Amino acid sequence: MTHENFMRAGLTEAQKGDLPYSAILVKDNQIIVRGFNTAQTDNDVSAHAEINVLRSFTKQKKNYSLDVFKEYTLYTTCEPCPMCAAACVWAGVSEIVFGASIEQLIAIGSEQIDLSCEALVAKEFQDIKITKGILAQECLELFKK
Numbered sequence: 001m002t003h004e005n006f007m008r009a010g011l012t013e014a015q016k017g018d019l020p021y022s023a024i025l026v027k028d029n030q031i032i033v034r035g036f037n038t039a040q041t042d043n044d045v046s047a048h049a050e051i052n053v054l055r056s057f058t059k060q061k062k063n064y065s066l067d068v069f070k071e072y073t074l075y076t077t078c079e080p081c082p083m084c085a086a087a088c089v090w091a092g093v094s095e096i097v098f099g100a101s102i103e104q105l106i107a108i109g110s111e112q113i114d115l116s117c118e119a120l121v122a123k124e125f126q127d128i129k130i131t132k133g134i135l136a137q138e139c140l141e142l143f144k145k
């Protein structure tokens with residue numbers, strides 16, 4: 001499986017959300033948890049796809065420690081916002097792979113906090129690898145529907 005394969009799974013998942021964002025948690029080339037944005041459905045401002053996935057995984061595992069997400073990669077159709085990027089730091093995921101960037105979302109008129117996930121992660125205490133731009137145009141297209 002490649003980054004593109006997982007991002008394609010993310011594109012499908014994103015279409016179930018209140019807004020077209022999704023997150024896919026992957027370990028050893030396998031999808032472990034999928035999630036999408038439920039902020040409106042749940043009346044929860046923090047119910048972004050990434051937060052939903054991190055929550056449902058730790059609930060499943062009945063474990064919370066900074067080691068739970070070691071070796072896990074979080075795929076997101078759009079660059080994690082500062083809240084979600086910080087949650088990834090607290091979770092300790094090993095890698096974040098995203099499609100469209102915050103900059104690209106702002107350019108198409110989406111309301112975003114203009115702080116890149118890389119800038120936030122650069123200030124953290126974990127070593128998180130960031131890969132960006134995977135199927136970015138297709139991720140952006142979901143906002144134009």
Ligand SMILES: [Zn+2]
Binds near residue numbers: 050082083
């Ligand atoms: Zn977010």
